[in-house]
Amino acid sequence: MSYVDEVLERVKAKNASEPEFLQAVEEVLESLRPVIEANEETYRKEALLERLTEPDRQFKFRVPWVDDKGQVQVNTGYRVQFNNAIGPYKGGLRLHPSVNIGIIKFLGFEQIFKNSLTGLPIGGGKGGSDFDPKGKSDREVMAFCQSFMTELCKYIGADVDVPAGDIGTGAREIGYMFGQYKRIRGMYEGVLTGKGLTYGGSLARTEATGYGLLYITEELMKCHGESMEGKTVVVSGAGNVAIYAIQKAQQMGAKVVTCSDSTGWIYDPEGIDVALLKEVKEVKRARLTEYAAARKSAEYHEGRGVWSVKCDIALPCATQNELLIDDAKTLVANGCKAVCEGANMPTTLDATKYLQDNGVWFICGKASNAGGVATSALEMTQNSERLSWTFEEVDAKLKDIMVNIYHNIDDAAKRYGHEGNYVMGANIAGFEKVAKAMLAQGVC
CATH class of the missing domain: 3.40.50.720 (NAD(P)-binding Rossmann-like Domain)
Known part of the structure; x- marks a missing residue:
């Protein structure tokens, strides 16, 4: 049995109740077959695929908050830190009733390769909650976000894990979360991206x-x-x-x-x-x-x-x-x-x-929707430098990144004899950088 098939079999057995995660892993590993087969002995010895498909760590926590009627509500929060071989964990926080650990793992796994494709030093992570902000008052959203961040703040930081927005998490939610992080940790740092322009956000992020x-x-x-x-x-x-x-x-x-x-x-x-x-x-x-x-x-x-x-x-x-x-x-x-x-x-x-x-x-999305996380990484850069770039500067950098992604995935597909297969090209181009970093850093 090939190394790819062995790993797929193990992942399916271990994560049988997580269809979205299994779908993402299968799509990636199937398209990586030419690369894996060319380096099978090394990758198998180093258990590279096992390490790549198993998150570094994952957190699941209770999020209690009080609604406008005085009733206590309880939601579940998640954060999966998947891989930080090329930089701090980076990925959004999804607030939607459909959120569960399988969906967060699928998104975090995809984020590894998407973030790698940007060419910027950011690893893969994802988080969120089954809380639904639709129909909630600003005060209720604030109550939830403060409770959520009270737990999440223990695991994140500007050089550790930098969450962002996603479905259900916009500027309002990021603002409430940032305020709570600052209040608890007593630190003003670029720990979240998608922030408002008055407190460290980037033009063109929206x-x-x-x-x-x-x-x-x-x-x-x-x-x-x-x-x-x-x-x-x-x-x-x-x-x-x-x-x-x-x-x-x-x-x-x-x-x-x-x-x-x-x-x-x-x-x-x-x-x-x-x-x-x-x-x-x-x-x-x-x-x-x-x-x-x-x-x-x-x-x-x-x-x-x-x-x-x-x-x-x-x-x-x-x-x-x-x-x-x-x-x-x-x-x-x-x-x-x-x-x-x-x-x-x-x-x-x-x-x-x-x-x-x-x-x-x-x-595929890991290439074509990478503009959001790329600009989040540009926001991190601005925060580190204590600078704000103009809309035109950010937009120009974004365009360059996306044009480069297209040519990188096109070239990767051609190198392995699959010209025009941009899914394979995206997975290969994203994987190669992460794999080299993982091998260089030893067993960790």
Whole structure:
């Protein structure tokens, strides 16, 4: 049995109740086969894959807080510190009812390779809670965040583990968490990224994941003799990533005709009105039905359906496993040329394979949505230097990073005889740097 198969067998036996984590590990290790086979004796002797798929440590803790009615509520908090071979642990905090240890492990594992691809010195980690900030008052969110950080602060620090935002964790939540960390630890340091601009945050951080997604998509198109100008784009999601992906795509001359939230989706043949979308989702925190009510050209549909719209480019920006095999078949039938992931693992394995087998250019999230964590690392740099860069400076660095990621994953795929397989290229390029660092540092 090959080393990859042995490790996959062990991981599946040990983590049988964590399907998202198993999916992520399988996707990565399968695509790393050519690299592992070329170095099998060394990697097996050093148990490299076993060490890579087992987190350095993971924390699970109780988060009690008091709601506005005086009732005590209890949630569960998590932090997984996966691998710090190339830098301090770095990864967001997800606040969503679906959060469990398997999802946090999948996200933390993906983060190892995503962070490596940025070229910046940051390792992989992830955290969060099954707390749902939707419908909660500011005071309730503060109560939760303070309780959450009271425990989390024991395990993090500017040179140890630097959490950030994720689904459900925006500037409000980061602010409350940072305040509590400072209060307990008595330290003012860049321990969180995604902070407000008045206390160490970075310009362009809000836009970074969505903008970065479009910078790599634009480079992909350019290297295939295409441009963004005049292309029809479908986007899922209506959160931070989706909003700024839509904005940047339209600045590049494309027309984005869809977005979605957890209850339904919008089709707007005249192009999504970004200002209206921001007002509905960021200011009012309302449903997309309000977008449709305010814009005559928009159609609102319940449930799923974004991928049924004819397009040139598809950008899944909502959540894991949202683009299924039937969606992939529809995209191919409708002539879609490229799928670039704005969310973490939004495309199922069979859908990914179908898209690749049918000639669709496919870039996985660990490469295409790395702009967010890259800009978080740039925020860490600014905090260390006690400086603030302009929006244009940060944006230019972000674009350079994303263009470099595209060429690095393209080159890695070509080196191993799989030109055009950007999933394999991303995993190989991310893995090689981490593996060399792990081997150099001995058994740790």
